[in-house]
Amino acid sequence: MGETSASFCKLIPESGESISLSEIISALSFAIELTDGAVHGHALRTCVLGMRIAVEAGFTSEQKASLYYALLLKDVGNEEVLGLRCDRGASIVSKLGMGSLAADAVNNLEEHWDGSGTPHGLCGGEIPKLARVAAVAQHLDMFSIGRNSRVAIETLEEWSGRLFDPELVDAAVALHRRGVLWEGCRGEDDPQATRAAVLALDPNKKHRLDEDQIDRICEAFAEIVDAKSHFTFRHSIGVAELARGIAEYLHLPPHRVRLVWRAALLHDLGKLSISNKILDKKTQLTDREWNIVRQHPGLTRQILEQIAPFREIAVVAGEHHEKLDGSGYPNRLSACDLAIESRIIAVADVYGALSEDRPYRPGLSFAEILPILNDLSGRKLDESCIGALLSYLSDHTPIDVSAEVGARRITRFCA
Ligand SMILES: [Fe+2]
Ligand SMILES: [Fe+2]
CATH class of the missing domain: 1.10.3210.10 (Hypothetical protein af1432)
Known part of the structure; x- marks a missing residue:
């Protein structure tokens, strides 16, 4: 049980400690993953994988900043994951201060490189770049669950050019071969280690919330x-x-x-x-x-x-x-x-x-x-x-x- 509310000293200073958006969102992503059918730790692992691939693929600072939130929040607007009864995903995502690039990535996560995806059947370069890397990262995590990372990479390569952007698959494969893709973000890793990796990758960590x-x-x-x-x-x-x-x-x-x-x-x-x-x-x-x-x-x-x-x-x-x-x-x-x-x-x-x-x-x-x-x-x-x-x-x-x-x-x- 630990301490109770009465054990707090009310002389605590008025101004709170400073805090970044990623510190809050990464903790609250655990809450989202408490829902039925969600995979525990998936958002955090996807964030680490996606950010590493984006660095390897030479994304700009602006793209990386938006991608980071898109990866952490991709399931907030997902009605299937949260079972939202009303169309509130968009309002929630905008309240969380996610920019339009990130929102665009979340909205196009289900598009496929060969045009067979939803909702618009976009093809190749028509799909927003951030959505393409988010798709690669989230599938990599799903492919790795219950298997090893080598099988996950092989499955990713099988779908290269069909589901996924081949350039981004190549970036993931290169990281995997150098042994720097999976550290802290394998399914069996301690969620706190994954969270630490997420916080370390935050491109906006100097920005403190008011x-x-x-x-x-x-x-x-x-x-x-x-x-x-x-x-x-x-x-x-x-x-x-x-x-x-x-x-x-x-x-x-x-x-x-x-x-x-x-x-x-x-x-x-x-x-x-x-x-x-x-x-x-x-x-x-x-x-x-x-x-x-x-x-x-x-x-x-x-x-x-x-x-x-x-x-x-x-x-x-x-x-x-x-x-x-x-x-x-x-x-x-x-x-x-x-x-x-x-x-x-x-x-x-x-x-x-x-x-x-x-x-x-x-x-x-x-x-x-x-x-x-x-x-x-x-x-x-x-x-x-x-x-x-x-x-x-x-x-x-x-x-x-x-x-x-x-x-x-x-x-x-x-x-
Ligand atoms: Fe309650
Ligand atoms: Fe209540």
């Missing part, structure tokens, strides 16, 4: 999580808005409000690992299915902990199902372990979940949620956070909170 850019990336990943099931199509964003409102009404300083915003956006990242058969199930979950569901906060934490400046965000996000009386999961923490930031997100998450439709019931009205909050207040959920939530809802929604509260003897209603 705080607003980090927020945009968290928002994009919240969209990816929300798009997984139509029952949660706005859950992470909605919970984050409520959590930010509660944090502001509790007068947390701006940098703590920002931490709450990011942790709430990312709190259900681990849900990408849960099959839609479970998430969308209309009947009661079996014990085995419940066990799977209960693992998601821990996975959220594991993924976010890989981003060093997100260490506290990881812990707070991983505590969103913990309860003050020790009845929550995954670690049955209790009040003394749970900092205000975690308590805020727990309240926002319960309110968000109750107000949304679920496969087994329609969303509840405010009047129906109120007695439930009343029952949980002080026992499982923090009373002051519930008070702040009611104040926030009163000021920002058409809900007549004071009339309902007066009629129902709810918890202390103050910020």
Whole structure:
């Protein structure tokens, strides 16, 4: 279990450590690969292979910079991989700040050198160069899984001139013969070694993100999580808005409000690992299915902990199902372990979940949620956070909170 949110010293400096886009994206690519049918570590290995081939083939600095993100993010816009229910891939990719060259590469990944591919049947040099190298790299990784690298290279050569650009195949073969193609990116290599190779190859590593850019990336990943099931199509964003409102009404300083915003956006990242058969199930979950569901906060934490400046965000996000009386999961923490930031997100998450439709019931009205909050207040959920939530809802929604509260003897209603 390790440290809890309450163990963080709140004297941590306000400004976060500087961070590059690749540090965040390479960690979050693990989250994408938690989804059904995805191959673990594939995006990172493809990135290393593709960048090495691009260097060998003499790509320009601009091409390499765009290619890098195209390789890491190629599956974000892929509806099959993520099972996105709506056409949100393009919006997510643009929020991640990927330039047009990179987007072009992702959109043309399935084109074939001989014109037999999709979606446009482009042929040879008509296919964007970045898409051609991305196709070679992703297939090389797939060909190598469960086999050795020599077989992968031979398979690549077999398809040269049909699926793949022969010049790029030659570049890959030359690297393979010199023994410098596969280091750190074989299927059996430690994912952390592959991630280190990815970070070392980043052509943009000197470019550090500003705080607003980090927020945009968290928002994009919240969209990816929300798009997984139509029952949660706005859950992470909605919970984050409520959590930010509660944090502001509790007068947390701006940098703590920002931490709450990011942790709430990312709190259900681990849900990408849960099959839609479970998430969308209309009947009661079996014990085995419940066990799977209960693992998601821990996975959220594991993924976010890989981003060093997100260490506290990881812990707070991983505590969103913990309860003050020790009845929550995954670690049955209790009040003394749970900092205000975690308590805020727990309240926002319960309110968000109750107000949304679920496969087994329609969303509840405010009047129906109120007695439930009343029952949980002080026992499982923090009373002051519930008070702040009611104040926030009163000021920002058409809900007549004071009339309902007066009629129902709810918890202390103050910020
Ligand atoms: Fe959750
Ligand atoms: Fe949630």
